[in-house]
Amino acid sequence: MTDRLAASMVEITDGLTDERGDPEVLYQVTTACVDVLGASATGLLMVDPRGIIRLVTASDERAEFVELLQAQIDQGPCVDCVRSGELVVATDLSRETTRWPSFAPAAMAAGFHAVEAVPLRLDGKPVGGLNLLFADPGEAPQWRLDAARSLASLAALGLAQEPSVRRTERLFERTLAAVNARAEFGQAVGMVAGGLNIDVDRAWTIVRHHARSHHVALHIVAHAITSGSLRPADLDPSAEQA
Structure with a gap:
């Protein structure tokens, strides 16, 4: 433990x-x-x-x-x-x-x-x-x-x-950004689940694996999926078993 x-x-x-x-x-x-x-x-x-x-x-x-x-x-x-x-x-x-x-x-x-x-x-x-x-x-x-x-x-x-007086202000900004990123990520995972005919948990694993294996931030991968520049079919389906 x-x-x-x-x-x-x-x-x-x-x-x-x-x-x-x-x-x-x-x-x-x-x-x-x-x-x-x-x-x-x-x-x-x-x-x-x-x-x-x-x-x-x-x-x-x-x-x-x-x-x-x-x-x-x-x-x-x-x-x-x-x-x-x-x-x-x-x-x-x-x-x-x-x-x-x-x-x-x-x-x-x-x-x-x-x-x-x-x-x-x-x-x-x-x-x-x-x-x-x-x-x-x-x-x-x-x-x-x-x-x-x-x-x-x-x-x-x-x-x-940020170790400065802007930390709290910056936290608020990033909280809103995280909320927005969560919404887009949820949409991306849903698109992958539907496109590959798999459940949401496996779709999440595939998206996260793609981000890690390509050294790209999750929100960038999510945006690529929702914008259509990255298709669900282009992701590695074997990652669902990782």
């Missing part, structure tokens, strides 16, 4: 120093939460310049639904985490229906029964939240919370890497 976490941290840190782009770094963070920390799914919410909480990325469609729901109804552990800047843990959502009367039943219906929400901070202020979703209720071990905090810090750095 320690070796896998360390390897994930190295990969994410490497992404901060090259030109992979925000979507790739954020994907690595959410992937590490699932593959290394054992979450069933993960989502990342950020605050835009108008103070509106927005979904930036999610590990799968169920997580995307749960995160979008929180942002839309302004209720849930990640929303509380963003507003307060504090860790929010719900070990059993069946006991949280009074606290979150709309969110808790919807999350359980989606298959999630425990949540750990970790704040993203920049210059001491909460700017977002990393949400770990679990299929089964259970206590949150301290090592996992500590690791999630470290991953949340890397996610924040991935969106704002």
Whole structure:
């Protein structure tokens, strides 16, 4: 576990120093939460310049639904985490229906029964939240919370890497850019899934493999697909097995 976490941290840190782009770094963070920390799914919410909480990325469609729901109804552990800047843990959502009367039943219906929400901070202020979703209720071990905090810090750095008074302003700009990139990336993955007659998860793997193997940022590949300059048929379908 320690070796896998360390390897994930190295990969994410490497992404901060090259030109992979925000979507790739954020994907690595959410992937590490699932593959290394054992979450069933993960989502990342950020605050835009108008103070509106927005979904930036999610590990799968169920997580995307749960995160979008929180942002839309302004209720849930990640929303509380963003507003307060504090860790929010719900070990059993069946006991949280009074606290979150709309969110808790919807999350359980989606298959999630425990949540750990970790704040993203920049210059001491909460700017977002990393949400770990679990299929089964259970206590949150301290090592996992500590690791999630470290991953949340890397996610924040991935969106704002300027050590100056413009960091918060730049974070807002890049948050909006990440939201827009997520929308275009989702469109690109959908086009690949439809064009190759495969499911969305396999399409995502193929697009990401193409970006990595050609040393091109994900958002550039996504734009090439949506603009028609890169056809789904031109991608390597064997990557779906990677």
